[in-house]
Amino acid sequence: xxxxxxxxxxxxxxxxxQVDKNGIKIFRMKQTYLLFLLPFLHFLxxxxxxxxxQDRTGNIVEYFGKEKIDDIHEGELVHVFxxxxxxxxNIIGNRSATFPDHPIFKExxxxxxxxxKENQVFDVDYLGNEMTWQPLQTDSTSTFQDQRLRSxxxxxxxxxxxxxxxxxxxxxxxxVLINGLPQEGDHYDFGWSLxxxxxxxxxxxxxxxxxxxxxxxxxxxxPESPVMFTPRDLLLPDLLIEESDRKFLxxxxxxxxxxxxxxxxxxxxxLGNLSxxxxxxxxxxxxxxxxxxxxxxxxxxxxxxxxxxLELHDPQGNVISTHVITIAVQQGTPQENVHQSCR
Numbered sequence: 001x002x003x004x005x006x007x008x009x010x011x012x013x014x015x016x017x018q019v020d021k022n023g024i025k026i027f028r029m030k031q032t033y034l035l036f037l038l039p040f041l042h043f044l045x046x047x048x049x050x051x052x053x054q055d056r057t058g059n060i061v062e063y064f065g066k067e068k069i070d071d072i073h074e075g076e077l078v079h080v081f082x083x084x085x086x087x088x089x090n091i092i093g094n095r096s097a098t099f100p101d102h103p104i105f106k107e108x109x110x111x112x113x114x115x116x117k118e119n120q121v122f123d124v125d126y127l128g129n130e131m132t133w134q135p136l137q138t139d140s141t142s143t144f145q146d147q148r149l150r151s152x153x154x155x156x157x158x159x160x161x162x163x164x165x166x167x168x169x170x171x172x173x174x175x176v177l178i179n180g181l182p183q184e185g186d187h188y189d190f191g192w193s194l195x196x197x198x199x200x201x202x203x204x205x206x207x208x209x210x211x212x213x214x215x216x217x218x219x220x221x222x223p224e225s226p227v228m229f230t231p232r233d234l235l236l237p238d239l240l241i242e243e244s245d246r247k248f249l250x251x252x253x254x255x256x257x258x259x260x261x262x263x264x265x266x267x268x269x270x271l272g273n274l275s276x277x278x279x280x281x282x283x284x285x286x287x288x289x290x291x292x293x294x295x296x297x298x299x300x301x302x303x304x305x306x307x308x309x310l311e312l313h314d315p316q317g318n319v320i321s322t323h324v325i326t327i328a329v330q331q332g333t334p335q336e337n338v339h340q341s342c343r
Contacts, residue, residue, distance in 0.1 A: 069191030069232050074167060074255065075224040080142050081206075081217075085133040085155040087122055088148040104153045105177055108207050112180020115203065116155055138217075143172075145215040154216055156206040160199045165257050165286075167223055168195040172216035173208035180205075187211045192233045196223070196257040196286040223257045227265070227283075228321040229312055230255055233290070238328045239297050239306075248295040252310060252323070256283040264315030267293040271308045271327075272301055295327070303331045 087104065103123070108114055116122075121130045133155060138144055144154060154173070170176055170193055173185035178197055186193035189211060199220075208216055235251035250269075256262050263282040268275060274296035283289045295308065305326050312321040 068171065068189060072169075072219075072221060074194065074221055074228065074230050076222045077219060078166060078222050079158055079220040080138075081144075081156045081158070081219065082138045082142060084136045084144055085116060085118060086136045086144075086146065086148050086152050087131060087133050087155070088152045089131065102209065104207065105175070105182070105209070108177050108180055108205070109182070112177075112205075115157075115205065141217075142219075143215050143217045147214050149210055149214045149216060151210055153210070154206075154208040154218075156208070156218055158199065158204045158206070158220060160201055160204060163201045164199060165223065166197055166199050167221040167255070167257065168197050168206070168218070169193065169221055170195075170206075170208060170216065170218045172211045172213060174211045175209045177207040178204070185209070185211060189213055189215065190233075191217075194221075194230060194232065194253075194255060194288050196255060196288070198259070198286070223255065225321055226258045227254065227256050227262055227312070227314075229253070229310060229323045230288070231323055231325075234325065235290070236325065236327055237295075238330050239295070239301070240330050241299055241301075241303065242331075244297055244299045244301075248297050249292050250295055250325075250327075251290050251292045253288055253290045254280070254283060254312065254321075255288050257286060259285045261285060266313045267291070268311040268313060269293050269295055269308055270311070271296050271306060274298065274301070277313075301329055303329050305329075 089104070107122075116133045118133060118135050120133050122133065123131050125131055134148070136144055136146055136148075136154070149172075168176070168178060168183075169191075171186040171191045172189040174187045175185050176183050176195075178195070179200065183195050184193070185208065206218065208218070230253045233253055237248050237250065239248055252267070254265075261282050261284055264279075265283075266277050266279045268277045276294040276296040278293040280291045283291075293310065306329050308325050308327050310323045310325065311319045314320050
């Protein structure tokens with residue numbers, strides 16, 4: 001009767017089936033005891049299908065991270081951070097997602113020129129143990145990877161020979177303080193985060209908070225142009241021939257690495273012999289903004305993969321940045337292509 005039960009559960013049922021000293025089965029006790037214990041025994045002895053599925057397929061967010069951008073199209077690679085200090089954080093305190101407690105950020109916000117050294121004590125944890133800044137180096141992929149980064153902070157330094165504008169490319173972190181100024185990070189490690197910054201002559205500091213995984217990467221890029229496209233995080237539709245009478249929009253990110261607002265710019269999009277021009281809104285200084293553009297399309301464009309060319313024009317009509325993208329032209333009803341066009 002109990003052949004399919006785990007060994008420990010069979011022992012319990014056998015015990016409950018024993019008779020007392022008067023030869024009467026403890027039947028009522030068996031029923032009550034089993035009803036109470038079965039949910040807990042099922043949790044302990046029966047494998048969790050969700051856990052098994054994760055073991056087989058991996059974390060879906062981890063798969064997203066495998067699409068990480070590694071190539072640089074925005075300029076010249078100036079510096080790759082390969083040495084750092086990590087602070088494992090072991091504090092029981094405010095865990096609010098809306099108003100998180102960042103004691104490390106608080107320290108660097110109040111003291112933007114603060115420099116930390118190896119084995120320097122930051123504080124003590126709730127057990128009375130010292131929390132110290134510990135050395136960490138990158139692996140062969142120029143990535144800081146360590147379990148301490150799951151809940152810790154990473155401290156980086158860059159000694160610049162001159163004051164200049166660079167792009168900070170970081171990934172795997174949630175937020176970063178650059179010389180005491182807060183910026184958003186790349187929590188899921190896509191490699192999409194680009195932050196135009198003005199580095200000072202001398203030591204510049206970067207403090208990164210932990211992200212989704214236990215890895216981070218940081219690089220500095222010298223921009224090839226003050227204002228330009230970046231191919232990271234493009235948004236493109238598939239063009240459906242049966243819907244050629246509708247408007248198709250894409251979106252591309254534009255970097256403004258200058259210290260001034262830029263306005264009066266436009267994006268010209270070319271597909272075959274067709275062309276369209278889309279004005280863009282003002283972009284603030286040292287900002288990356290994703291902007292929409294109109295894709296010209298009609299039934300004269302044949303099915304298949306086609307190239308579209310994007311041109312960024314300044315207010316005088318000069319082309320200051322270009323980018324070529326491959327886009328799919330599909331034949332069929334929208335219902336037949338919905339799984340392809342939703343990407």
